[in-house]
Amino acid sequence: MKKFVKHIVYFLALGLILGEIIARFFFLTSSIPERRIDEFGIQRYIPNQEGYSKGGTHKWYINSKGWPGKLPENYDNLITIIGDSFIENFMNPDSCHQMNFLKELAPEFNFTEASRSGVSFIEALEISKQLDSLKPKVHLIYINETDFEESIVQINSLTDITQLDLKKNKIVYGKMKAPGVKKILYNWKFIFYLYRRFQSSFKLPKPTKSTEITQNSFTNHFDYFEDLIDYCRKNYNLKKVVIVLRPDTDKQFSAFLQRQDLNVIQLDDSRDADWSFEHDHHWTCYGHQKAAEQVSEYLK
C-alpha cells in the first residue's frame, strides 16, 4: 500500500510540474491582474500591471489609475467609458479598445476607460461619481439587464459585487472573495487551467421551488428597477450618463429603460457579421469597432 500511495504522489507531482511547464509555455490561460479595494470601496486593479492573453497573442496593461487600457493624452472634452469585461477587453489587443475606435471616429473628444469584469450598474455609477472630478461631458456605461439585476440586493445578494440595498436605501460595497486563494490559483497556471476547464462541473444544480421561479421571473423585477432608478436620480447625475445596451439585451428591458426617460443607446448587430468570438460571448475587434461606430453616431 505504501508503495502504491508513494507512486501516486510521485506521479501527481511530476504531472503537476509537467503541466505547469506546458501551461506556461503555451499560455493555456490568460493572466489575471490583481485587485484591491480603493478608498471609495470600489474594487479596481493594482496599478501598472501587465500580463498575457490566452494563447499569448497579445499583452494587456493596467494603467496608473488601476484600470485596463491606456490613459488619454489630455482630459479636455472628455468622455468616460465605464463597463465590465466587455470594456476591460483582455481578450483583444490594446488597439481594439472602445476608446481607440471612438477617438478615431470622434476625434473632437478625448476618451478614458474605467472597467472591471463583474461591474454592476450601481457600481458603474459609483465609478462615474469618482470620475466626475475629471469634468467629463458624458459617461458611457456599457451594460445589459443582468448588470441591473446584480445591482439590487433584494434580487440576488452578491457579496463580491457593489449593490444597492433598497430596504435600507444604502450602497453595500463588494468585498474581495478569497483573495489569498485567488492569488495562488491565478499564479499556479496549470491548476488555474484545470479549474477553468472543469469549472462548470463543480457547480451542482440547486433544486428550485415553483414559488421561487415565479418570484425570479425577469419582468417581475421591473418594480425593483424603478426603485433603483429613483435612487440613482437622487444620488448621481443621470443627465450626464448614457447607457449603452449590448445587442443581446432583453427587448422588454430596453423599452423599459427608454420609458424611464434615460439616455439610452441600443446597439444592434443584426446587419453585421457576428460581433462575438466563436466560443466566447465577448466582442471581437470587429464587434468593438461596430459598437463604436453606433456610439459615435449618437455622440455626433
Added chain:
Amino acid sequence: MLFNSLEFFVFLPLVFFIYWFLTFKSLRVQNVFIVIASYLFYGWWDWRFLSLIAISTVVDYYIGINLYKEKRESKRKLLLWGSLVINIGFLGFFKYYNFFAENFVQAFSFFGNTISSRSLNIILPVGISFYTFQTLSYTIDVYRSKLEPTKDFIGFAAFVAFFPQLVAGPIERASNLLPQLQKRRTFNYKQASGGLKLITWGLFKKVAIADSLAPMVDDIFSNVGTYPSSTLFLGVIFFGFQIYGDFSGYSDIAIGTSKLLGIELMSNFKFPYFSRNIAEFWRRWHISLSTWFRDYIYIPLGGSKSSLKTVIRNILLVFLISGFWHGANWTFIAWGAIHALFFIPLLISGRNRKFLNSFVLMGLNKSTLKEMLGILTTFVVVTLSWVFFRAESLTHAAHYFKKMFFDMSFRVYNHPLGYRMVDYFILLLLFVLYEYVIRKDERNPYKFKSKPLRFILYTLTIFGTILFYDSGVDRSFIYFQF
C-alpha cells in the same frame, strides 16, 4: 453517479481509503461497506429505485436457498418461475410496458379495431437490464445445480449491488464474483496499479473519443435531410467509435475500479473492430452479454447440437432478443436481425468458430491481406448496422440509408461547434493505431517494458482527456439507457 463526474472523483478515493484502511480486517465489514457504498452510488441518481435492487436481492437470496433445499422438481420449477416473474416483471414493466401497449394498439387498429391504451410516464431505472440479468444468472445456476447458493446475505447483497458494474456491467456470473466476495480481500499493488491504468484508459476512451464525437453524431443524425451522403457515412463511422469508446470506456473504468477494491471482473471488450467476421465480433463485443445469451438462452434451446433448422432458429431468436434487450424499439430488433443475417451463413459454412483464441494481424505473411479484408468487411457491416442502433425509428433509419446510398454527393463537413475537424481525424487515427499496438491484452493498455515510455503514455492519455473534455456535452453513458 457517473464515472466521469466530479462526485465520483471524490467518492472513489474515499471508498478506496475507507475500504483498505478501516474495513480491511474483516470480510463481513468489507462487504457491508461495499453494500453501503453501492447503495450510495446508485441512490445518488435516484434513491427510490434502490427498493427494486433490494427486492431483487431478498427474493433471489431466499429463492436460491429454497431451490437448493427443495428436492421436488415441480416445486423447484415454481421457485424458478417465481424469480423469473419478479425480475423480468420489473424489467418488463419499467422498460417495455409502453412499447407493448403502443404496438398492441397499432396492431388492433391495423385490423380495423380501435382500442384505447394508456401510456405511462415511466422512468427507466438505470442499469435494470444489467442487474436483473446478473441475479437471474444466479438463480438459474442454482436451479441447474451448477452453483451452491450462498448463505451469506451481505455477500449476496454485495454481489447484486457491486457498484463498479451495477449500472452498465460487465454482467457478472455468480460463479466468478460471489467466491471473490466471500473471501477477505488483501491489498495487491499490481492489481491496484493495473486498476488505475484501466481507469485512466477508460476515461480517455469515454471523454476524448466518445464525448468529443457525440456533438457531430447528434448533429448528423438529427439533420439527415440536409447533409450529403459523404457526411452521413462520416456520421455512422463516428457513431461506431462513439459507442465503442463510450461502452468499452465504461467497462474499463468498471473493471479498473473493481481491481482497486481487490476484485477481478470479466472482460467485456477485446478490440472488436479488429474482428475478421461477425462471429468473432460477437466474441469481442459486450462479451458478458453475448455469453449470457449463449449460456441461458442459446444452449437451453438446444445450442448447436440440434438440427440445422433448429440451430438457425435459435441463433435468430438470440439475436432478436439481444436487440430487444437494448431497448423497447423496433430499431434494436432490426439491428439484432441484421447481425443474425450475417452470422447465420458463417454458421452454415462452419466458419463461425474460425478465429477462436487467435490474435489478429500478427506479422506480414500470406494471410495478412486476407485478414485485413476480413476486418474491413466486418467493420463495414457492423458500422452500417449502427444506423439502426442510433436511429430514433425505423423510418428514420430508412431515410438515413436512402440518403446515404441513393443521394451520392460530397461536401466537407464542419463541426457544429466550430472546432477543427482535422483534430478529430488525427485523434481517431492515433486511437486505432494504439489499439492495434495493445491488441494482445485488453486488461493492460500500458504493457510496455520501458518506464519512461509508460510515463509518457500515462501523461499523454491524461492530457488528451483534459484537452478534449467539453463541459457542454451530455456526459452520461449511452448504455445507461439500456
